[in-house]
Amino acid sequence: xxxxxxxxxxxxxxxxxxxxxxxxxxxxxxxxxxxxxxxxxxxxxxxxxxxxxxxxxxxxxxxxxxxxxxxxxxxxxxxxxxxxxxxxxxxxxxxxxxxxxxxxxxxxxxxxxxxxxxxxxxxxxxxxxxxxxxxxxxxxxxxxxxxxxxxxxxxxxxxxxxxxxxxxxxxxxxxxxxxxxxxxxxxxxxxxxxxxxxxxx
Amino acid sequence: xxxxxxxxxxxxxxxxxxxxxxxxxxxxxxxxxxxxxxxxxxxxxxxxxxxxxxxxxxxxxxxxxxxxxxxxxxxxxxxxxxxxxxxxxxxxxxxxxxxxxxxxxxxxxxxxxxxxxxxxxxxxxxxxxxxxxxxxxxxxxxxxxxxxxxxxxxxxxxxxxxxxxxxxxxxxxxxxxxxxxxxxxxxxxxxxxxxxxxxxx
DNA sequence: TCATAATTGATACAAACGTATGAATCATTC
DNA sequence: GAATGATTCATACGTTTGTATCAATTATGA
Numbered sequence: 001x002x003x004x005x006x007x008x009x010x011x012x013x014x015x016x017x018x019x020x021x022x023x024x025x026x027x028x029x030x031x032x033x034x035x036x037x038x039x040x041x042x043x044x045x046x047x048x049x050x051x052x053x054x055x056x057x058x059x060x061x062x063x064x065x066x067x068x069x070x071x072x073x074x075x076x077x078x079x080x081x082x083x084x085x086x087x088x089x090x091x092x093x094x095x096x097x098x099x100x101x102x103x104x105x106x107x108x109x110x111x112x113x114x115x116x117x118x119x120x121x122x123x124x125x126x127x128x129x130x131x132x133x134x135x136x137x138x139x140x141x142x143x144x145x146x147x148x149x150x151x152x153x154x155x156x157x158x159x160x161x162x163x164x165x166x167x168x169x170x171x172x173x174x175x176x177x178x179x180x181x182x183x184x185x186x187x188x189x190x191x192x193x194x195x196x197x198x199x200x201x
Numbered sequence: 202x203x204x205x206x207x208x209x210x211x212x213x214x215x216x217x218x219x220x221x222x223x224x225x226x227x228x229x230x231x232x233x234x235x236x237x238x239x240x241x242x243x244x245x246x247x248x249x250x251x252x253x254x255x256x257x258x259x260x261x262x263x264x265x266x267x268x269x270x271x272x273x274x275x276x277x278x279x280x281x282x283x284x285x286x287x288x289x290x291x292x293x294x295x296x297x298x299x300x301x302x303x304x305x306x307x308x309x310x311x312x313x314x315x316x317x318x319x320x321x322x323x324x325x326x327x328x329x330x331x332x333x334x335x336x337x338x339x340x341x342x343x344x345x346x347x348x349x350x351x352x353x354x355x356x357x358x359x360x361x362x363x364x365x366x367x368x369x370x371x372x373x374x375x376x377x378x379x380x381x382x383x384x385x386x387x388x389x390x391x392x393x394x395x396x397x398x399x400x401x402x
Numbered sequence: 403t404c405a406t407a408a409t410t411g412a413t414a415c416a417a418a419c420g421t422a423t424g425a426a427t428c429a430t431t432c
Numbered sequence: 433g434a435a436t437g438a439t440t441c442a443t444a445c446g447t448t449t450g451t452a453t454c455a456a457t458t459a460t461g462a
Contacts, residue, residue, distance in 0.1 A: 017307070018222070018307060019220060019222060019223075019303075019306075019307060020223070021219070021220060021222035021223040022220075022221075022222040022307070079395075098306060101306065101361055102220075102303060102306055102307075104361055104362060104364065104365045105220075105299060105302070105303055105360065105361055105364060106218070106219060106220060106223065106303075106364070107364050107365065107368070107371050108364070108365045115365075116365055116366075119362055119365060119366065120366060123362075123366075130395055133395075133396065134395055134396060135389065135390065135393050135394065135395050135396045137389045137393065138386050138389050138390050138395070141382055141385045141386035141389065142382065142383065142386040145366075146383075146386075147386070147390075149358040149359075149362055149366075150355050150358060150383075150386070150387060150390070152358060153354040153355045153356065153357050153358040154351050154354045154355065155354065156354050156357045156358060156361060157350040157351060157353060157354040157357060158350075159306065160302055160305060160306055160357060160361075161305060161320055161324075161350055163305065163306060163307070163308050163309070164305045164308065164309045164316075164317055164320060165317075165320065165321060165324075165346075165350075167308070170308050181342055181343065182343065182347075182351075184342045185339050185342035185343040185347075185348070185351070186351060188336065188338045188339050188342065189336065189339050189348075189351070189391070189394075190390070190394060190395050191394050191395055191396070192336050192338065192394045193336065193390075193391065193392050193393045193394030194280075194331055194334075194335055194336050194339070194391050194392055195334070195335065195336045195392070
């Protein structure tokens with residue numbers, strides 16, 4: 001593994017754990033067993049290293065969406081695929097992407113180019129899928145992108161709150177079985193609704 | 202307004218904008234038009250200032266939940282109240298609480314005491330309300346707290362992605378009308394489901 | 403094998419960081 | 433109005449920060 005790759009890997013991990021500002025270049029090189037000069041040499045600045053460490057994951061995520069979008073599956077199947085695929089990607093395969101979500105809360109100025117478009121596109125894909133067969137009332141209130149955003153939100157507590165509620169997942173990927181269970185519940189809820197009765201108690 | 206209060210207010214704003222590590226004590230005192238010594242005098246450390254600036258909001262949020270929990274409304278009405286109330290509190294009235302969510306993604310070690318309990322309790326309240334009249338399938342897959350967590354997730358993209366997608370809301374409260382629109386859609390979706398048809402296209 | 407390029411290493415630097423300190427100023431009380 | 437306590441101020445300290453530098457080392461190709 002090249003020094004460059006070791007740096008990228010360590011950076012992604014550290015940034016996800018402690019955020020951009022909470023991670024120093026020295027923390028990273030220590031973790032990567034590299035030298036300060038290597039960062040200057042390979043990336044120039046800390047921000048470039050950050051951006052590149054995240055940018056690596058952007059392509060695969062876009063591909064995932066495109067593959068699903070173009071598949072022949074039904075709207076419901078597509079919705080399942082995209083939700084499950086996305087959750088698996090973010091919670092199980094690439095937990096370091098948490099750094100991207102942290103960053104987006106601060107405006108995303110340091111994110112790699114294309115991130116904003118990726119997020120918007122991601123929301124649109126989901127919205128479009130859902131629109132193919134939908135409870136029309138929802139669309140009277142919010143547009144395609146917004147609906148996609150909201151649906152993806154079902155997963156975000158697992159990025160946001162899980163580190164607190166189940167500390168063992170703080171810096172560990174969520175197991176596949178767990179992700180599947182979560183998405184099963186989310187899909188059930190999404191498709192069938194909660195059917196809360198009008199009566200209390 | 203006392204120096205102490207000015208510091209708390211400025212701190213909450215800055216921490217929400219740039220996170221804990223991205224905000225220096227000097228940034229805060231500049232914004233509060235105060236002196237470095239004032240921080241040492243009133244709070245001792247940066248972390249204590251951070252914790253207290255968030256802790257202020259914890260009480261009111263807990264009260265909100267308790268009021269709804271104890272009300273006589275039906276389960277559906279309660280669900281609406283808690284979702285709308287929570288969204289209004291976080292997105293409209295106290296957008297600075299974003300700092301708490303940022304922090305929780307990093308494990309929450311610096312959060313004020315009681316934060317973790319608040320989050321868990323918050324999830325349980327929603328889960329319990331929903332449980333009063335519910336699509337049973339969902340509960341076969343996930344427990345009360347988890348369901349509450351997921352439902353609240355519908356809102357979190359508005360904390361997480363909105364700063365990116367609609368930059369005008371980066372450091373501005375989301376207007377009431379907007380929050381209401383969002384919750385209307387979320388409630389519709391939650392109660393009735395998406396009703397996605399089995400057929401693609 | 404030798405010259406050339408690519409990479410790594412030790413070290414330096416100015417700026418920014420959190421915190422501490424003690425004098426100066428303000429408010430309050432008698 | 434003098435004395436006492438609360439607060440503010442300018443300033444300083446020791447670290448840590450991101451980045452730069454350039455000699456030392458390693459890899460590459462003729």
